[in-house]
Amino acid sequence: MPSHPTPPSPDKFAWSAIAREGLPKRPAEERIADYDEIYGNFDEETVRAQARRCIQCPHPLCMQGCPLGNRIPEWLRLTEQGLFLEAAAVSRSTSNMPEICSRVCPQERLCEGACILNVRTQPVAIGAVERFINDYAFAHHAVALMPAPPNGHRAAVVGSGPGGIACADELMQQGCAVDVYEAQPIPGGLLVNGIPAFKLDKGIVARRIDLLAKAGVRFHPNIRVGSDVTLTELRRSHDAVFLGLGAQRPKGLDIPGAELAGVVAALPFLIQKNLEESLMDLPPVNVAGKRVAVLGGGDTAMDCLRTALRSGAREAVCIYRRDLANMPGSKKEYANAVEEGARFEFLTNPVGLIGGPDGAVTGVRCVRMELGAPDASGRRKPRAVPGSEFNVDADILLVAYGFDAVPFSPGSDLAEIATDDWGVIQVDGNQMTSVPGIFAGGDSSRGPSLVVHAVRDGRKAAEGIMRYLHGREVLNQLSATI
């Protein structure tokens, strides 16, 4: 034993000498003129310096904070050494879309929120480094998917959101022949139809889908399972099925005036403004020069505010019943929305809508709220302040109160799958539903959540499917020998 402890390596304290840096961001007045991504990338020198801030914890809390258990310290060390392609390869080993997760994950609530450096200073810029190394790998044509030799099994994946993509990718890499069925004309789920292009460029999603298609995954767009093809037919032609159907039915607005013209659900509005080709049957919503009010405090509400401003709205105001600290939306996206000109009415609840003689909305009748004792979820329950009513003027009202699962139509054979009272598909520890051989994951089996959670479910379901298929093989062999 040395009589003195070994002096710490100077790198152990790099975090105290190197300040955390954020990604370069375009000025607000420039970015609200288009739908392009607002962040750029670090340069090589900066990304290496930022990776050097990691102290390489023996029990990394960041990995525990990441739903995928990403091997973060390993790829931070490789990045620090300038081994960017090697770092990206390690990041791909646990994630089917690190170039996407690095852009859309709320890192402050996941890996960065768990980083030990929070005790003393700001966390390592994990998301920004993940983005750099993966963009670098794509720019150097160093990303390819390798299918395993065919294992004789055929799997169907229903829904091409992040859950479906992750499951299809994993099964393909195990040697399964994979068919992906998607009701919409463009694959990607909410990655293309919900999350705005200024957060996630659509070309990045298309590139990921293209990689899968080149590796042999067969995409079948414009096919709705349950009507265009039945589940029974899929089960006949495939050995296992994964359902990644999402949860895209908007929660309704239940106040007087909800039927007025100009009251629009968030998702169709976002799709219409983000995609050249409109996927939903909604007459064009013109917000140019108008006052837009958004109801809700989640990520969808932030996306609506920022999309409205890019579409020329005269003002965009968010009406949310709790305060900023209790708002579910990402604080980073809140800050971006404020920079871009959005206004927030916190502790405010709509109690009715005001309409003009033409039957169109002209304003929102609101009441101020105060926060009472915490409810079952631990969040403080808002209650109305008597006599505090006031009006917020609005020509367009966007309702962003969240989503539920789309119920299976009673005639559809999908309805044999057990769900809870909210239509959330029930799954076991292998992500298998009540029907053997049918698996589910993502928003359809957990309720509206995050991209990274859908990816985790898709990966877990693929493992469950492989176990199920092997189990069936063993049973078949046994019955053949009896």
Ligand SMILES: Cc1cc2nc3c(=O)[nH]c(=O)nc-3n(C[C@H](O)[C@H](O)[C@H](O)COP(=O)(O)OP(=O)(O)OC[C@H]3O[C@@H](n4cnc5c(N)ncnc54)[C@H](O)[C@@H]3O)c2cc1C
């Ligand atoms: C506006 C908005 C912004 C968001 N922003 C973020 C964010 O910044 N970060 C984040 O982590 N998460 C965000 N989310 C949440 C995230 O997008 C979802 O949690 C995630 O996409 C869920 O993935 P999924 O694969 O379960 O389903 P989805 O992405 O919803 O995909 C489901 C797919 O299944 C298809 N489908 C459904 N039924 C059928 C059928 N019967 N037959 C064939 N196809 C079918 C649908 O058309 C859809 O393409 C956001 C959500 C919204 C709405």
Ligand code: SF4
């Ligand atoms: S918790 Fe932070 S400092 Fe520790 S290994 Fe993870 S990124 Fe590095």
